[in-house]
Amino acid sequence: xxxxxxxxxxxxxxxxxxxxxxxxxxxxxxxxxxxxxxxxxxxxxxxxxxxxxxxxxxxxxxxxxxxxxxxxxxxxxxxxxxxxxxxxxxxxxxxxxxxxxxxxxxxxxxxxxxxxxxxxxxxxxxxxxxxxxxxxxxxxxxxxxxxxxxxxxxxxxxxxxxxxxxxxxxxxxxxxxxxxxxxxxx
Amino acid sequence: xxxxxxxxxxxxxxxxxxxxxxxxxxxxxxxxxxxxxxxxxxxxxxxxxxxxxxxxxxxxxxxxxxxxxxxxxxxxxxxxxxxxxxxxxxxxxxxxxxxxxxxxxxxxxxxxxxxxxxxxxxxxxxxxxxxxxxxxxxxxxxxxxxxxxxxxxxxxxxxxxxxxxxxxxxxxxxxxxxxxxxxxxxxxxxxxxxxxxxxxxxxxxxxxxxxxxxxxxxxxxxxxxxxxxxxxxxxxxxxxxxxxxxxxxxxxxxxxxxxxxxxxxxxxxxxxxxxxxxxxxxxxxxxxxxxxxxxxxxxxxxxxxxxxxxxxxxxxxxxxxxxxxxxxxxxxxxxxxxxxxxxxxxxxxxxxxxxxxxxxxxxxxxxxxxxxxxxxxxxxxxxxxxxxxxxxxxxxxxxxxxxxx
Numbered sequence: 340x341x342x343x344x345x346x347x348x349x350x351x352x353x354x355x356x357x358x359x360x361x362x363x364x365x366x367x368x369x370x371x372x373x374x375x376x377x378x379x380x381x382x383x384x385x386x387x388x389x390x391x392x393x394x395x396x397x398x399x400x401x402x403x404x405x406x407x408x409x410x411x412x413x414x415x416x417x418x419x420x421x422x423x424x425x426x427x428x429x430x431x432x433x434x435x436x437x438x439x440x441x442x443x444x445x446x447x448x449x450x451x452x453x454x455x456x457x458x459x460x461x462x463x464x465x466x467x468x469x470x471x472x473x474x475x476x477x478x479x480x481x482x483x484x485x486x487x488x489x490x491x492x493x494x495x496x497x498x499x500x501x502x503x504x505x506x507x508x509x510x511x512x513x514x515x516x517x518x519x520x521x522x523x524x525x
Numbered sequence: 526x527x528x529x530x531x532x533x534x535x536x537x538x539x540x541x542x543x544x545x546x547x548x549x550x551x552x553x554x555x556x557x558x559x560x561x562x563x564x565x566x567x568x569x570x571x572x573x574x575x576x577x578x579x580x581x582x583x584x585x586x587x588x589x590x591x592x593x594x595x596x597x598x599x600x601x602x603x604x605x606x607x608x609x610x611x612x613x614x615x616x617x618x619x620x621x622x623x624x625x626x627x628x629x630x631x632x633x634x635x636x637x638x639x640x641x642x643x644x645x646x647x648x649x650x651x652x653x654x655x656x657x658x659x660x661x662x663x664x665x666x667x668x669x670x671x672x673x674x675x676x677x678x679x680x681x682x683x684x685x686x687x688x689x690x691x692x693x694x695x696x697x698x699x700x701x702x703x704x705x706x707x708x709x710x711x712x713x714x715x716x717x718x719x720x721x722x723x724x725x726x727x728x729x730x731x732x733x734x735x736x737x738x739x740x741x742x743x744x745x746x747x748x749x750x751x752x753x754x755x756x757x758x759x760x761x762x763x764x765x766x767x768x769x770x771x772x773x774x775x776x777x778x779x780x781x782x783x784x785x786x787x788x789x790x791x792x793x794x795x796x797x798x799x800x801x802x803x804x805x806x807x808x809x810x811x812x813x814x815x816x817x818x819x820x821x822x823x824x825x826x827x828x829x830x831x832x833x834x835x836x837x838x839x840x841x842x843x844x845x846x847x848x849x850x851x852x853x854x855x856x857x858x859x860x861x862x863x864x865x866x867x868x869x870x871x872x873x874x875x876x877x878x879x880x881x882x883x884x885x886x887x888x889x890x891x892x893x894x895x896x897x898x899x900x901x902x903x904x905x906x907x908x909x910x911x912x913x914x915x916x917x918x919x920x921x922x923x924x925x926x927x928x929x930x
């Protein structure tokens with residue numbers, strides 16, 4: 340990497356690392372240190388191909404998502420699921436104000452699998468359509484749809500306080516049993 | 526509102542709370558990339574050398590013992606150590622904690638047998654990951670995040686507190702104070718600054734006879750001139766001063782620190798055992814220790830684990846050079862839960878790992894230690910720094926200052 344490329348890399352990181360780190364923190368379920376490691380590894384990978392990358396941010400984001408999922412799949416680094424707060428410390432407030440629910444949900448999100456959380460981050464934080472999520476993660480639209488569904492169902496199980504919420508408009512109720520990914524063509 | 530909308534709001538709220546990546550992130554990435562590439566090349570070279578050695582002659586197999594990592598660098602799972610550097614020149618960090626600064630002492634004689642101890646600081650440059658000497662300050666406290674340090678100028682106690690930007694080395698703001706300040710400490714969350722006020726320089730030194738029959742400068746055991754503390758908001762620079770009456774149990778430098786919650790302050794005092802601490806409420810009245818801090822010792826800096834469930838206590842046994850154990854206790858009951866490697870627990874890296882001094886010299890030799898990372902439930906240590914040359918020589922010994930990254 341010559342000086343000019345390094346300068347352009349630095350410029351990109353200085354300008355975009357804070358936004359990328361926000362996404363990384365969400366992907367790791369609120370674990371800031373794991374997020375920094377995740378982003379650092381993605382940026383190192385990008386630095387190795389800097390000259391050939393046309394859209395650095397899109398590239399780094401894709402590496403972030405895929406790395407996070409494969410990290411979970413391979414049980415990379417550690418065997419146990421690491422969450423920033425112990426499960427027993429999860430807030431269980433009596434009230435169901437929006438702020439309390441968000442706290443409850445945040446704890447529940449940290450207990451999803453990396454794949455489930457990644458799909459939710461892509462769908463609801465990045466606001467990507469299912470087809471784009473499928474392309475980014477290298478899976479089918481049906482898998483994205485079923486993973487989203489299962490992730491929301493798991494959140495309801497982890498946080499019974501969410502039962503008071505209305506079902507999504509125009510959507511059918513989630514099925515009562517788990518089901519395998521099914522290829523569904525839109 | 527439905528679950529999907531709540532997920533959306535929750536994720537956005539959580540993202541908005543995240544502080545920025547901080548200056549120097551690009552340099553950090555490039556530095557790690559360089560190290561990994563060097564390591565890969567070194568590994569390939571070592572493998573090639575091993576093959577050649579086997580082909581030539583069997584006794585050369587010993588060359589395979591050499592570590593393929595670049596000498597003196599430990600870089601794994603958020604750990605950055607430099608076991609060949611004492612004092613460190615490059616960033617030392619593990620988990621959420623980094624060596625933010627270190628200082629050495631020298632004594633400026635005032636009379637034949639009395640002097641004033643003066644610190645010289647080396648502060649972490651977050652951009653380059655190096656420690657840079659900065660002789661302007663007599664006292665430095667680094668805020669969580671490693672971006673800001675609170676500093677005092679020379680000739681303690683002083684009438685203003687500086688908030689230093691560690692990246693630019695410029696004082697962003699001066700906070701003038703009426704009562705003279707001799708020490709600084711941030712609250713656990715970094716939003717408040719506690720400034721201990723003194724009438725006289727608390728670093729009085731006296732000449733004392735050493736083991737070899739000569740004389741060295743040491744603590745003077747002088748009476749306390751401490752007058753109280755300022756509790757200041759870091760963002761506003763505003764706050765109030767509280768007077769605290771000194772008594773004969775107070776030591777010359779009895780700096781106040783916040784308790785974990787910031788609802789009380791404490792200072793080390795002379796007591797039945799080493800490391801006795803006295804707590805005060807924010808009005809300056811003596812109070813009992815909070816429930817989870819009453820078994821802590823003022824001379825074991827690590828104190829409570831990040832989640833508050835474990836208490837780091839003192840040395841319990843030294844079994845051999847480089848192998849000592851300290852106690853980890855239940856903060857509420859004081860009962861020992863386990864022992865962990867390390868002779869002096871300095872800071873928690875996360876809820877299972879701590880940075881500690883570990884003795885490197887023989888048990889019948891003068892104490893010399895190095896920084897290591899120790900893990901609860903494991904006998905393994907990871908060296909983070911080189912071994913101190915002489916911890917009794919104030920010009921050679923360096924004292925670490927840790928902060929959360």
